[in-house]
Amino acid sequence: MANAVAAPAKSKKRSKLQNDTGWAVLMLGPNLLGFLLFMLGPVVATLFLSFTEYDLIAPLKFIGLQNYIEMFQDEIVGQTLLNTFIYTILTVPVGMCLSLILAVLLDQDLAIRRFYRAVYFLPSITSMVAVAVVWQWIYNPEFGLLNYVFSVVGLPQMKWLSSSSTSLISIAIVGIWKSLGYNMLLFLSGLQGISTTYYEASELDGANKLQQFWYVTVPMLRPTIFFVFVMSIISSFQVFDSVMLMTKGGPGRSSSVLVHYLYQNAFQYFRMGYACAIAYLLFAVVLIITLCNMRFEKKMRDIY
C-alpha cells in the first residue's frame, strides 16, 4: 500500500522534473541560440580566419601561422598594445575609485540624490558621437574650457588631442567620465545590499566613518568591486569609438589602440585574416587578465 502511494509521488516528481527541464530548455533556448549564432559562431570563425589570407572579397587562402608570425614582428601591434595597456591603467583604477566615491556620497540621505544620480548617469546613455564633439571643444587649445581653467589657475596651455604626449590621456579622461555613472550605479546597488546592522555593530565598537568604509563597506562590496573591475578592464581593452571619433589614432600612432589597428587592417587595408589574428591576441590578453583577476579574487575571499 505504501509502495502504491510512493509510486505516484515519484512519478509526479519525475513529471515535474521533466516539465521543469522543458521549461528550462524553452526559456534558455533563444538565448543559447543567440549565443551560438552571434557569439560562439563569430569566435570560432575568427579563429579560423586568423589562419587565412582573406580580404572579404577574394576566396580565402590558408596560410597557417603566417599572420601570427607577422603579428609578433609588427611594431605597430606592439605600440598599439602598449597604448591599450596605458589606456587601461589610466582609466580603470581612477574610474573605479571615482565611481565608488560618488556611489558612497550618493548613498547618503541627501535631499536631491536622485537628481545627482541622474546627472552622473547621463554620460553613460549619451551617444559617443555627441560626447566626442563636446569633448573636442572642451579640449580646443585656443577656445576650450579646459585650457581656460588651466589659464585661470596658472597652468600651461596644452594641445590635448593634437599633441602625441597628451592625446591618449585626453581620450582616457573621456573614457573615465563616460563610464563613471554606470559603475556608480553598480556600486550603489552593491552598497544598498549591505545590511545596516554591520554599520551599527561597528559603530558600537567605536569605528569612525573611514574605518567603517575600509572594514565594512569595502569587504562587503568585494563581489561588486570584482565585477566592475573585470568589466572595466574588458571594456577598456575594447576601446575604439572614442579613438576613431576624436583622433583617428593620431598624431602619428600616439593614440592608436589595438582595436583601432584591427579595424584598419580589416576594413581599410583589406587584411581580414590578419585582423582576426590581432583579435585573438586581444582574446589572449583579456583571458590572461581575467584569470589573474579570478585568482586574485579568490585570495581576497580567503583573506576576508
Add this chain to the structure above:
Amino acid sequence: MKRTKLTKALVACLAAAMAVSVAGCGGGGGQQSSAPAADNNAPAADNAPAADNNAPAADNKGGDVTISFMGWEASPLETDAVKNGISIFESENPGVKVSYTPSLSGAEYTAKLLSTVAGDSTPDVMFMQSTDYRMFASRGVLTEVTDKFSEEFSLDDFVDSARQIMEIDGHVFGIQSCIVTPVLYYNKDIFDAAGIPYPSASEAMQWEDFRQLCIKLTTDDVYGCYGQEVVSTSLNAFLQSNGAAMYTDDMNTCTVNSPEAIEVLNAIRDLRIVDNAAPDATTLENIGMSANQMLQTGRVAMLIDGSWALQELASIGFPVDMAPIPYFKTPTNIAQAHLHCISARSPHQDESWEFLKFLSGMNYQGALVKSGLWMPNRISMYEDAAVNEWFDPAVHGSYKQMLGYFKDAKVQVSALQKSSQCSDILTEETDKFFKDGQATEATVENLQTRINEVLERLASEG
C-alpha cells in the same frame, strides 16, 4: 574542486570571447551601448542599396529600374550638385530612377564600401577613390568597361593624369570624374593693404620667392600662408618639383629617403618654425575655422588647398584669386580625382552605364566644373570654345591663365599606390615630423622602410 576550476576557466574564456567577438565586430565599449550603436549605423546604411540590388522585381514595377548610387558628402554644395544631376538624368531617362546614398569620405568610405561588397550589397554605381580604385578593380569588384568606354570616349582625350589613373594594364574599370589639383589661393585685400603685387597666375613662384612673400605678408594678426603642411594635397608636387620621387615608376619601391626630399620637408617646416610665417599645423582645429574661413577672415594671406575649395570660396563673396603652387626646381602640379564605377554584381549594367556616361557629360561634370568644384579631365574641354562654355569669371578668376597648369599636371602618385596603408604611413610619419619634432632624416628613413615593408608584403602575396 576540479569542477569549480573548470567553471572558472570557462567563465574567464567567455569573458575573453566576449571581448574578441565584440572587437571582431568592430564595435566598442562593452558597457556603453550607445557608442557601438553609432558605429553599427554604418553597415545599416550600407544595406540600403541592397534593397535595390536584390529586389529587381520590385524595382521593375511599371517598367522602372532603380539604380543604387553611393558617394560621399564632401560638402553640402557637392551633395546638392549630385542631387541636381540625378534629377536631370531621371528626367532624361524615364523609367530609370537613381537612389543616392551619401556617405562619409576618406578611409571611412573605403570601409563602408568594403562592407557592402562583403555583404553582397554593393551599390550599382559608386564613387571610387583613386587610391582604392586599383585594389577594388584587381579583386573583381568593378565591371570592366573598356569596350563600352572605347565606343563612347577616347582615352587620348583624357589628360595624362586621368589616363594614368583610369587605365590598368590596358583595361578601364571606371571613368574619372574630373581632376583636382593643389592651388594657391590668396586674399586680395591683404595684398592690397600690404601694397604687395598679386602672385602671377601664369607663372609659378620658386619656393624662395614664396618664402619671402610669406614673410612680408606676416604681421601680428596675419600669417603668410597655410596648407603647405597638409601632405595629402601638395607634398608630392613639392617633392617632384625638387626632383625627389616618392616611388619608382613601377610603384614597387618607395624612394623618398633622398636629400631632395629632406630639403623639401625642411623648407616647409622652416616656414613655420624659423620664419614664423605660417601657422601651426593644428591651427584649424585650434581656432575652429575651416581653411577657407581663415583666408576669408584674413587670418592667412594665402592658402594652399585643393582646387575643389574654389566652389565654396567663390560663394563666400570676398576678393579671392588663384595662382599655381610654388615649386623648388621645376614648376610641377599634380592631379587626381575619384572615379565613377559600376559594380560587377549589378543586375542593371546597361542602365548603370548610361548613368556613368551621364556623370561624365556636360550636364553633370560640366555643371560641377562651372561651379568651381571640379576641373575638366578632358583635353577637349581646355580648348577655347569649350572653355567658354564652362568658364565663369565670377567663379574662376585667374583660371584662364592657369589652364596649362591643370591640363599638364602629373599624376598624384598616391592614386597609383598599391595599398592605402602607404598613405596612412605617410600621414603618421609626417604628423610626427610636423607636430612632434621628429628629425627630417628619421622621417624619410621611417617612411621608406615602412612603406617598402608593406610593398614587399603585397608583392609576396601576389
